[in-house]
Amino acid sequence: MWSWVSVALAGFVSISANENSNSRQAMVFRAVSFAFLLVILYQQNTELSEVQFWVALGLGVSMIADTLYLLKKNGRLCFASFLIAQICLSKSFWVQLYGGIEWWLPAFLLAASVVAFFLLLPQIDRLIFPVTIMGLVLIQLAWAAGAVWLLESTALSLLGFIGSLMLIISAALLAIHDYRRPIIGGRYLISGAYLLAYSLITASAVV
Numbered sequence: 001m002w003s004w005v006s007v008a009l010a011g012f013v014s015i016s017a018n019e020n021s022n023s024r025q026a027m028v029f030r031a032v033s034f035a036f037l038l039v040i041l042y043q044q045n046t047e048l049s050e051v052q053f054w055v056a057l058g059l060g061v062s063m064i065a066d067t068l069y070l071l072k073k074n075g076r077l078c079f080a081s082f083l084i085a086q087i088c089l090s091k092s093f094w095v096q097l098y099g100g101i102e103w104w105l106p107a108f109l110l111a112a113s114v115v116a117f118f119l120l121l122p123q124i125d126r127l128i129f130p131v132t133i134m135g136l137v138l139i140q141l142a143w144a145a146g147a148v149w150l151l152e153s154t155a156l157s158l159l160g161f162i163g164s165l166m167l168i169i170s171a172a173l174l175a176i177h178d179y180r181r182p183i184i185g186g187r188y189l190i191s192g193a194y195l196l197a198y199s200l201i202t203a204s205a206v207v
Contacts, residue, residue, distance in 0.1 A: 058088035093144035163200030
């Protein structure tokens with residue numbers, strides 16, 4: 001319980017520091033919040049399961065990506081790191097799947113994403129390529145998480161699916177806020193949704 005409270009407090013301090021343009025403090029406390037999530041994973045077992053390993057790897061890569069983003073350094077490496085982190089998270093869901101796959105879920109997610117893409121197109125006209133790549137990676141993450149939920153129908157698997165959807169929302173808000181026009185309270189919304197997404201995905205891997 002206290003570990004989750006620590007994640008929330010560190011995340012709040014990080015968001016506040018970022019809002020006040022204190023990048024270094026935001027970077028430190030963002031890393032602390034991810035470190036607490038790693039501690040939560042390691043608290044459960046002395047040896048990580050395959051699912052927990054991929055979540056832990058995703059958290060580690062995300063710490064690197066966040067550091068680069070908050071310091072505004074090496075945009076390409078930052079973008080690539082975010083992609084790798086999301087692929088690691090999706091791998092944590094794919095390894096849980098066995099048997100047949102519900103194909104209506106990816107079709108639904110893809111259709112919803114296409115509609116959202118065209119609705120947001122005036123806002124992201126200069127970012128079509130990176131948004132498309134990021135969107136495809138996030139869709140397959142949500143597909144994997146949703147497939148696990150449909151297969152297991154547990155509260156933990158539902159948390160993972162909701163977390164993957166929160167990542168999509170966070171990424172869409174980030175693209176608009178940073179590259180098109182600022183959103184009122186955007187930093188709190190984006191970072192809050194981002195940290196919540198990782199917390200939910202981590203919680204889904206805790207056994």
